[in-house]
Amino acid sequence: MQVPIDEPCLTIKGLIKDCGPVAGLDGKMIRVLAGVDFTARRGSVTALLGANGAGKTTTLECAQGLQSIDGGEIRLLGQDPYRADAHLRSRVGVMLQEGGLPPSARPVALLEHVARMYEAPRPVAELVDRLGIRSFADTGIRRLSGGQKQRLAMAAALIGRPEVLFLDEPSAGLDPQSRQIVFELISELRDEGLGIILTTHLMDDAQKLADYVYIIDAGKTVASGTVAELISSTGSTAEQRLLTFDAEPGLDVVALASGPLHHLEVEEAAPGHYGVRGALTPHDLAALAAWWAERNILPSSVHMASRTLEDVFLDLSGRTIR
Numbered sequence: 001m002q003v004p005i006d007e008p009c010l011t012i013k014g015l016i017k018d019c020g021p022v023a024g025l026d027g028k029m030i031r032v033l034a035g036v037d038f039t040a041r042r043g044s045v046t047a048l049l050g051a052n053g054a055g056k057t058t059t060l061e062c063a064q065g066l067q068s069i070d071g072g073e074i075r076l077l078g079q080d081p082y083r084a085d086a087h088l089r090s091r092v093g094v095m096l097q098e099g100g101l102p103p104s105a106r107p108v109a110l111l112e113h114v115a116r117m118y119e120a121p122r123p124v125a126e127l128v129d130r131l132g133i134r135s136f137a138d139t140g141i142r143r144l145s146g147g148q149k150q151r152l153a154m155a156a157a158l159i160g161r162p163e164v165l166f167l168d169e170p171s172a173g174l175d176p177q178s179r180q181i182v183f184e185l186i187s188e189l190r191d192e193g194l195g196i197i198l199t200t201h202l203m204d205d206a207q208k209l210a211d212y213v214y215i216i217d218a219g220k221t222v223a224s225g226t227v228a229e230l231i232s233s234t235g236s237t238a239e240q241r242l243l244t245f246d247a248e249p250g251l252d253v254v255a256l257a258s259g260p261l262h263h264l265e266v267e268e269a270a271p272g273h274y275g276v277r278g279a280l281t282p283h284d285l286a287a288l289a290a291w292w293a294e295r296n297i298l299p300s301s302v303h304m305a306s307r308t309l310e311d312v313f314l315d316l317s318g319r320t321i322r
């Protein structure tokens with residue numbers, strides 16, 4: 001039975017997951033997920049964002065029925081994924097980051113093998129052409145580059161015409177051309193009505209692809225909304241501008257931050273790459289230009305941007321590594 005287009009294809013409520021026993025904790029269990037809420041709809045791309053160790057992979061594995069849960073509720077296409085039968089699995093496509101591909105198989109032979117498991121698979125040739133697999137069709141999988149494996153894993157996930165597609169870091173290892181192809185395909189699949197759930201570390205990917213975003217931190221959902229909603233709900237765009245410029249390394253940013261731009265944050269994020277963040281006014285720009293002129297500095301690039309999803313993410317999940 002097809003789920004109507006505006007129905008959720010995945011709902012997660014108050015998900016709790018304990019793992020262990022952990023040797024470093026005297027053999028105690030550790031609470032990895034402590035209240036994850038997440039809803040994905042058909043015809044939408046829903047992104048799950050979180051820092052390293054926030055619980056993204058564990059959440060997806062529970063949602064796919066690969067792990068049991070210790071509390072809360074998960075419904076995937078209306079069923080409990082952990083207890084579901086093979087029929088539910090045939091309606092779900094999964095592209096894991098590592099690919100899970102057999103190393104000695106060859107790409108097209110593998111896809112033809114996977115296609116034989118379904119009653120009405122997508123034509124292998126169509127996916128091979130679309131994802132640029134033809135040029136390495138007969139190369140053993142162990143010899144493929146990371147990006148080639150990634151495209152093959154995507155083809156394998158799509159072959160059974162899934163209704164729900166899980167993508168773990170879909171652009172990992174892809175060159176700009178492949179990334180473009182994969183992004184166009186994801187948008188088309190969304191328009192065909194698939195419910196697409198992706199995890200990513202790349203805020204730019206989420207900003208480009210996601211209709212709806214969930215941010216998890218330390219095993220809990222801490223924010224959700226469209227990218228625009230998240231940006232506007234966590235700070236005024238007028239107050240949060242970012243100016244970046246490139247110039248010679250080692251400029252005296254302390255003098256700049258304690259002088260003409262004293263109410264703004266100024267940093268040299270990488271050698272020769274500077275950022276000025278805060279409620280920037282036209283006067284600040286004039287003061288900065290005057291500071292450059294006094295020192296005969298001509299930046300090789302100057303860029304002004306509003307608050308981004310990355311700012312929201314860093315505000316919510318902290319700016320330091322935990």
Ligand SMILES: Nc1ncnc2c1ncn2[C@@H]1O[C@H](COP(=O)(O)OP(=O)(O)OP(=O)(O)O)[C@@H](O)[C@H]1O
Nearest residue numbers: 019020022032050051052053054055056057058059
């Ligand atoms: N079986 C386990 N035993 C102990 N700890 C675990 C187990 N599985 C996961 N964890 C811990 O749970 C936390 C969440 O892990 P998870 O892999 O879900 O995070 P993630 O958000 O996918 O991270 P990343 O972005 O690095 O892939 C981590 O601190 C991890 O070490």
